Amino acid sequence: MNTWQYVARRLVQLVPTLFGLLILIFAIARIMPGDPVRLALGPEATQEQVEAFRRELGLDQPLWRQFVSYVSGLAKGDFGTSIRTFRSVGQDMKDTLAATLELVIAALVIAVVLGIPVGILTAIYRDSWVDNLARAVAISGVALPRFWVGIMLQVSVAAGLGIFPIIGRDGGEVPNTVTGFYTVDALLQGDLGLFGSALRYLILPAFTLALPTAAQLARLTRASMIEALRQQYVLVHRAYGIRRSRIAWHFALRNSLTSVLTLLGLTFGALIENAVLVEVVFSWPGISAYGAAAVLAKDFNAVVGVTLVIGVAFLLANLIVDLLYGVLDPRVRYG
Amino acid sequence: MASDVPVATLQEPAGRSGKRFKVVRQLFRNRLSVLGLFIVLLVIVAALFAPYVAPYPEDAGPKVHFDRALQPPSAAHWFGTDDVGRDIFSRSVFGSRLALQFAVVVLGIALTIGIPLGLVAGYWSGSTLSTLILRVTDVFLAVPPLALALAVTVAFKPSLTTAMVAISFTWWPWFTRLIYGETLKLRTEPYIEAARALGQNPMIINFKHILPNIISPIIVKATLDVSFVILLGSSLSFLGVGAQEPTPDWGAMVARGRLYLPFEWWVSTMPGFAIFITVVGFNFLGDGLRDALDVWDQ
Numbered sequence: 001m002n003t004w005q006y007v008a009r010r011l012v013q014l015v016p017t018l019f020g021l022l023i024l025i026f027a028i029a030r031i032m033p034g035d036p037v038r039l040a041l042g043p044e045a046t047q048e049q050v051e052a053f054r055r056e057l058g059l060d061q062p063l064w065r066q067f068v069s070y071v072s073g074l075a076k077g078d079f080g081t082s083i084r085t086f087r088s089v090g091q092d093m094k095d096t097l098a099a100t101l102e103l104v105i106a107a108l109v110i111a112v113v114l115g116i117p118v119g120i121l122t123a124i125y126r127d128s129w130v131d132n133l134a135r136a137v138a139i140s141g142v143a144l145p146r147f148w149v150g151i152m153l154q155v156s157v158a159a160g161l162g163i164f165p166i167i168g169r170d171g172g173e174v175p176n177t178v179t180g181f182y183t184v185d186a187l188l189q190g191d192l193g194l195f196g197s198a199l200r201y202l203i204l205p206a207f208t209l210a211l212p213t214a215a216q217l218a219r220l221t222r223a224s225m226i227e228a229l230r231q232q233y234v235l236v237h238r239a240y241g242i243r244r245s246r247i248a249w250h251f252a253l254r255n256s257l258t259s260v261l262t263l264l265g266l267t268f269g270a271l272i273e274n275a276v277l278v279e280v281v282f283s284w285p286g287i288s289a290y291g292a293a294a295v296l297a298k299d300f301n302a303v304v305g306v307t308l309v310i311g312v313a314f315l316l317a318n319l320i321v322d323l324l325y326g327v328l329d330p331r332v333r334y335g
Numbered sequence: 336m337a338s339d340v341p342v343a344t345l346q347e348p349a350g351r352s353g354k355r356f357k358v359v360r361q362l363f364r365n366r367l368s369v370l371g372l373f374i375v376l377l378v379i380v381a382a383l384f385a386p387y388v389a390p391y392p393e394d395a396g397p398k399v400h401f402d403r404a405l406q407p408p409s410a411a412h413w414f415g416t417d418d419v420g421r422d423i424f425s426r427s428v429f430g431s432r433l434a435l436q437f438a439v440v441v442l443g444i445a446l447t448i449g450i451p452l453g454l455v456a457g458y459w460s461g462s463t464l465s466t467l468i469l470r471v472t473d474v475f476l477a478v479p480p481l482a483l484a485l486a487v488t489v490a491f492k493p494s495l496t497t498a499m500v501a502i503s504f505t506w507w508p509w510f511t512r513l514i515y516g517e518t519l520k521l522r523t524e525p526y527i528e529a530a531r532a533l534g535q536n537p538m539i540i541n542f543k544h545i546l547p548n549i550i551s552p553i554i555v556k557a558t559l560d561v562s563f564v565i566l567l568g569s570s571l572s573f574l575g576v577g578a579q580e581p582t583p584d585w586g587a588m589v590a591r592g593r594l595y596l597p598f599e600w601w602v603s604t605m606p607g608f609a610i611f612i613t614v615v616g617f618n619f620l621g622d623g624l625r626d627a628l629d630v631w632d633q
Contacts (some may be wrong), residue, residue, distance in 0.1 A: 273479030
């Protein structure tokens with residue numbers, strides 16, 4: 001089986017999972033006891049207005065028919081209308097998705113740059129004070145509630161030192177949309193001032209999101225490096241008199257890369273999951289904060305849409321990791 | 336005796352004498368896990384004796400003392416006071432009660448659902464029922480827990496119970512998966528095969544022979560999960576879909592304190608610190624248990 005057939009098969013396998021997810025979320029969202037229509041229109045609305053809006057949304061139909069019409073809408077790329085913003089959920093998500101992706105990718109870079117080297121170093125200097133200290137820090141780091149870290153950074157670095165803006169994504173000026181990532185778009189535009197500003201807004205939220213993940217990554221990298229350093233060939237190299245650190249960086253690292261890659265898949269999932277907390281704390285206009293607001297407003301179309309999008313992103317990330325295995329480790333055959 | 340050899344190989348690993356003692360000794364050799372155990376015991380004591388530990392126990396409820404609102408930390412109020420003058424230390428102490436209750440209920444539900452399903456899926460692996468169970472867990476695992484729990488709360492009024500239901504709902508598949516994998520490994524062990532060959536009831540094989548032998552990874556996961564569940568629960572409360580005023584929930588307290596940032600920083604900082612310390616304690620302990628029980632990451 002060649003690579004493309006494998007990719008196609010894996011993509012097809014995603015379909016039942018996604019369909020199950022759709023049924024699950026849809027069922028949860030539609031059995032809610034509260035009256036979302038009343039909530040959306042406010043207490044001033046008359047009973048006739050509520051009934052009319054309910055009919056307009058199709059909520060007077062039996063559940064299975066609502067599901068069928070929702071799915072046939074989805075097939076055309078229609079996620080329904082939000083009862084909070086009164087706009088198309090698809091459009092709302094399109095406007096907010098790039099902000100979340102920019103945040104998550106920036107956090108991923110920070111987590112990798114901080115976490116992996118620390119994991120490798122602690123594996124090399126295993127059981128020394130460096131290792132013990134880093135382990136204690138890493139286990140504590142995992143325990144940090146992200147919403148709290150964000151608030152602490154807002155109080156100390158942003159408000160106290162005044163280095164970074166406290167909340168938001170831009171200082172009023174936005175680059176022309178190409179990718180939707182403000183930092184990248186500003187660079188494409190050649191506007192360094194705008195790039196600097198976008199970066200200053202991005203750093204604190206990205207760092208907050210990344211910190212516990214970096215700690216987790218360091219722990220897991222350490223474990224897989226220790227496993228790799230236990231292999232026979234390491235002993236052979238040691239017997240030839242090659243320095244431990246050289247063996248680690250040149251040989252063991254490559255061999256533990258596949259497990260580090262799995263970790264990246266997990267890391268990406270954790271970042272997408274926790275983006276909601278960071279977005280709420282920093283008023284970052286992303287899709288997760290949009291989803292959280294939708295939950296509070298009982299805006300079910302938006303909740304179903306956002307959950308599906310997050311699920312798809314999560315599953316795709318895992319798929320990409322699986323595919324990269326074959327590139328990094330020739331022992332892994334697609335099958 | 337000729338029968339010695341097969342009997343010896345059919346011996347179940349669980350229940351070997353002296354193993355428990357070794358685990359405890361191993362656990363106490365690691366300084367971090369001792370620290371973790373200490374923190375965990377401290378939190379449990381605070382939770383059990385909250386009305387006696389808290390200097391102002393009446394502040395756990397909807398009490399107001401506007402005369403001492405928003406006071407910074409001092410000898411009288413270690414963590415300061417909030418916007419209606421309640422002692423934040425007392426509220427944080429009562430918060431430990433909620434957090435532990437929360438974790439116990441969620442993990443209790445998750446284990447009650449997760450263990451039988453995992454055993455069934457593993458023991459009868461390949462059967463239609465097993466495949467069905469695994470496909471259902473796939474659906475649940477397709478969305479990260481916080482996102483799924485958040486979506487679940489849309490169907491209910493915001494409350495602590497809502498958050499508990501939502502997280503239990505998302506948590507059991509992780510246990511099912513773990514137990515499925517472990518059962519699958521044990522299924523072909525000689526002592527299980529022997530029990531099966533003797534015509535033992537599968538229920539008894541599962542609960543009396545398989546479960547006790549996979550209990551170590553379950554204990555380790557459950558201990559580490561206490562910290563994740565507490566983090567998740569406080570996150571839901573922080574986002575406003577969990578515990579509501581005047582419940583002294585840590586996450587809800589942090590959220591309320593945000594209104595008084597950056598000047599009255601202690602209102603948000605102190606309850607967040609309580610979450611952090613508690614979660615660190617369970618992490619250290621779980622990590623130590625993993626080493627002591629010799630359980631490897633999946």
